[in-house]
Amino acid sequence: MSDPFTPTRPKIISVANQKGGVGKTTTTINLAAALVELGYRVLVVDLDPQGNASTGLGIALDDREFTTYELLLEDIDLQDVILDTAFKNLMVIPATVDLSSADIELISNEKRSFLLHDALRQPQMAKFDLDYILIDCPPSLNLLTVNAMIASHSVLVPLQSEFFALEGLSQLMLTVREVRQTGNPKLRIEGVVMTMHDARNNLSQQVEQDARDNLGELVFKTRIPRNVRVSEAPSYSMPVLSYDSASKGALAYRDLAKELVGNDMTVGA
Ligand code: ADP
Ligand code: MG
DSSP: OTTTTTTTSSSSEEEOOOOOTHHHHHHHHOOOOOOOOOOOOEEEEEEEEEEHHHHHHHHHGGGGGOOHHHHHOOOOOHHHEEEEOOOTTTEEOOOOOGGGOOOOHHTTTTTTTTTTHHHHHHHGGGGOOOSSEEEEOOOSSSSSHHHHHHHSEEEEEEESSSSSTHHHHHHHHHHHHHHHHTTTTTTTEEEEEEESSSTTTTHHHHHHHHHHHHHHHGBOOOOOOOOHHHGGGGGGGHHHHHSSHHHHHHHOOOHHHHHHHHOTTTTTO
């Protein structure tokens, strides 16, 4: 057991890519579930006004009285905003469409880029005894995503195996560089994970090869295959690991979690 006050526990990871539909939310939910299976306590922070991570983890709209909006912009007790899910050791701070106005409201706030950082580092956080916090970012490089990156130890980038996938990465890396210069010099790239991969498809193979040629070790060995069970699971309010435990998608997310933990032995279970 690592010391709960070491700065890397809980380890905070932003799941980010400014493109929509590349697998951010799917990766957040399922990586979280796979880390829980490995024995860790995990919090998902839903930082997308679409609230898909909240929905996918079974948090009904009616149950989202307090959300990431209040976490950022109001003085709120962590106890009220960190919700249990149906899955033991998996918690979520939900989001609603309210969060869409936060980006603008943040601009006039002196601490605008540091609100999530400060919220997640309140002393009361220790009570939750978390090992990992995964932040599901919106499809934009706005102030919400900057808040996530300032708050994080690292950024995990889902990359959909399709044409032009790599083009958006340079913009994302620029933002990471800016965040390093303005408030979080230690921000690391956790890795790039190929999502919705189809090994029989030439384009998928080509994109993966380009990613590995350009980014080398930064690309996770694990690839997430395109798998219909993965896309069905959210409508049953479950990670695919619970919905279809033996599916290819579930197996891949388990591999990803092991690779992630293996890359970073500073986090204790
Ligand atoms: P983002 O959060 O980046 O917008 P999502 O995680 O919501 O992306 O994924 C976009 C869509 O692709 C969703 O409908 C999701 O169910 C589907 N999807 C994601 N990963 C897979 C996969 N490995 N296999 C099949 N469908 C997937
Ligand atoms: Mg999403």
